[in-house]
Amino acid sequence: MTENVVLFWRLAITRLLRAFHTLIVAAILFGSASVQAQDNDRSVVYLAGSGNITLDQHIQNLLENYLGNQQDLVFVSDERAALTGNAPIVTIGPRAFSRVRQANRNAPVLAMLAAQDFLKEFATRSPGQVSGIYYDVPLLRQALIGKAILPQATRIALISTTNSAELYDTLIDQLPQYGLEARLFVVDDEKQLIPTLTRALSYGDFLLAAPDSAIYNPRTIKHILLTAYRRNRIVIGPSQAYVKAGSLASGYASFPEMAEMAAGYLQEFFKTGNFPEPDYPASFQVEINQQVARSLNIPLGSSEEITRAVELLLNNKRGQGDE
The missing domain is CATH 3.40.50.2300 (Response regulator)
Incomplete structure (x- = not known):
């Protein structure tokens, strides 16, 4: 019986140490990205992904293309979203938006791939600090x-x-x-x-x-x-x-069209401290x-x-x- 108790506590302590190590590594990586951006005199934009790696990478590449060298894009976990300060967070999809809002109610958030009926109320309650590029079509x-x-x-x-x-x-x-x-x-x-x-x-x-x-x-x-x-x-x-x-x-709306519009919103945020109101992209295509x-x-x-x-x-x- 005593050996089982000792084994249980050894396993528990090992798991705690592994979890602590993971948090430390995440904090170092997160902090390093922020420090690197500051050293380069570039603003940081955080990305909260949808969980679809291919989609998230595609959105990141498009945003980097339209933002150029002005901002650094850094993926952020749900846990670290509470520590992003005044830096804007771009969320990819409604689930990512909901997770970020739960983690950090004060974060400036720009939603991508969210429909008007989902986002409109949030933007109305937090004008300038919550905005987005509507994913649906008028x-x-x-x-x-x-x-x-x-x-x-x-x-x-x-x-x-x-x-x-x-x-x-x-x-x-x-x-x-x-x-x-x-x-x-x-x-x-x-x-x-x-x-x-x-x-x-x-x-x-x-x-x-x-x-x-x-x-x-x-x-x-x-x-x-x-x-x-x-x-x-x-x-x-x-x-x-x-x-x-x-x-x-x-x-x-095509992904490049939405990403270009999102980049413009981010540039406006860094100039004024506020996002423009959420809106639809200017042009659309038709799937038949x-x-x-x-x-x-x-x-x-x-x-x-x-x-x-x-x-x-x-x-x-x-x-x-x-x-």
């Missing part, structure tokens, strides 16, 4: 992608829960300027999703999907897409991933699913042609507004 632009593909379309079907209905408020007011109208169909019981969707598809020329995880998620998307196609209706949005799953098309188009007998132009058609619709309306 719903008006998504609606106009549908219009570019189906020029004869006049009515758009929308589905939401009671809690997410406000996602569509601005869009519904904007659509009449483009010869479009929309009706919102609300479903709060998952069992009513398909019956509600069926009514929505009877109304709309196409279904416009917002980044609303309560409605559009891996569990429901197959049923939504099959129901739409059986009624010869297309789905637009909410993202590139869903185009691969079977949506006909969706807008998206040609196989779905063929199965529905819909003639589909190239991604570039659809993008130009959307820009033309937006620019014509802006020009009329200036008159």
